[in-house]
Amino acid sequence: MENVKPKSSRQLHGRLKLGLHGKLAVPGDKSISHRGIMFGAISEGTTVLHHFLLAADCLSTLKAFQNLGVPITRDGQTVTVQGVGLHGLKKPNQALDMGNSGTTTRLIMGLLAGQSFQTKLIGDASLSKRPMKRVSEPLAEMGANIEVTDGHLPATITGSKLHAVDYHLKVASAQVKSALILAALQADGDSVLVEKQPTRNHTEKMLRAFGADIRTDPDDVTITVRPEPHLQGIDLNVPGDMSSAAFFMTAASMVPNSRIKLLNVGMNDTRTGLYEILKRMGGKVTVSNEQNAGEPTADLTIESADLKPITIGADEIPAVIDELPLVALLAAKANGVSRITGAGELRVKETDRIAAIVEEFQKLGIAIEELEDGFVIDGRKPWHVVDPHLDSHGDHRIGMVMAVAALLVDQPLTLAAADSINISYPEFFDDLDALIQR
Ligand code: S3P
16 A cells, blocks of 8 residues: 555654753663563562663563563562572463563573573564574583574573583673573583673672672673572662663754753763763763762763764774664764774664664765764765655664654654654653753
8 A cells, every 4th residue: 555654653853943951860771670670580589670661671571570480560660579589480381572672582591591491482573583692602502402593583492400611702792791690690610701892781780789799800801600699689779771861862962952951860881882972072961960879870961062073993882882873873963074883783783773874864865884883974964855754673772863863854754663662762752852842
């Protein structure tokens, strides 16, 4: 049928003359919400997660653990997990549906590899294209028995006795590292994991808070995990997600006449790449109300700024991995040529984010060149709309970055598959509307 828009197509808000204004508390951190459920489940006693992220990805984790026999209840944004201990999970009576969530899939593989039953994991079309050998192969070195389908989901995990390992990670991935840590908790001795580069360290920090013996060397890349910890449930306030705050940090920096304040944003230094890059580009960000209850948090005030171009290489990528589409957008209005390289991992996210960004930015006439592992962007070239029909490619972060880009465009734009934002930020459009002065 011609001219029938996909159901979730959405008209985007166009150019904003009066800027973005006001205060906003962004939803809870996705990485921490997932881990709160998982680690609460394998602890003794009760874990209470406040400000839990009620988005599709974290609900995939919540459901999976309910299906593994863990009593979990929810009251608004507060989730209560009755832990069953490291060996108390039960064989589910159906395949576990991972939905769109790579984090759920990869971490659960490490955890279920050492249990005493068999589980099947399935996922949606996007997740079923993402690489799983990066987890199943190192786990196999520990004695795990995981069958993947051509390197992808569906996967069958047959619980086995796991051995300690001394393993150098082949990819800079917190998901792979976390899977190995969860397997190492069930191994027959101390395991040593060496990362290529430091990646987000929520697993190590949080498991320590639950009582695990996990040591990180001062080099930040060598992690020693002692098995069979006595994990005890905790009360946890999930900080605001830096990766969600990043959309508004970018929007307020780029849209003239803006000044916004984002409250209680997670400032773990393995996640603050966008904040550091924005400052280097000449962004105006002020930090206040710094707190540290396990994870550091702060309020961030962001004002519009004239932006300078930037060069980013592999070393900086892990701390900004999910925000690179936003770095590309900032670069598209900077007064020079920016180069982002060493970011090949973007090709195996919810969609190929390098190809998707290039395709969508070109619809706005942005001067962007595709590299195998990144982009070159000339922000001096004026934008001009070539095609007003933008597409999220079914990827939440691509959808939201294009909605931010639209705030700089006069012409009406639509976004296909806009509902993909539900994966990490269901209230995104409402929160954006609240900051828009009409
Ligand atoms: C995540 C790690 C990152 C990130 C993802 C969440 C996590 O993936 O892109 O959104 O919670 O561990 P990789 O570790 O595969 O880079």
